Amino acid sequence: xxxxxxxxxxxxxxxxxxxxxxxxRNQVINLRITDAEIRRLQHQLAxxxxxxxxYANALKVELPGNA
Numbered sequence: 001x002x003x004x005x006x007x008x009x010x011x012x013x014x015x016x017x018x019x020x021x022x023x024x025r026n027q028v029i030n031l032r033i034t035d036a037e038i039r040r041l042q043h044q045l046a047x048x049x050x051x052x053x054x055y056a057n058a059l060k061v062e063l064p065g066n067a
Contacts, residue, residue, distance in 0.1 A: 007014045008028050017025060060066060 006017055008017055008020075009015075017028065020028065
């Protein structure tokens with residue numbers, strides 16, 4: 001396993017990843033994967049919100065009285 005950093009901070013306490021149990025190291029990996037997925041989903045949400053705004057603006061132009 002290639003470690004992204006040699007320490008991990010939990011509740012303002014630094015821990016050496018090398019000193020963690022295998023189960024704890026796996027949980028660190030799970031947290032990192034989950035954090036990456038959250039960032040990906042936040043980017044997807046930003047894209048969807050931008051598209052929604054564009055569609056709403058295009059609809060307003062098409063409404064009667066806005067020609």
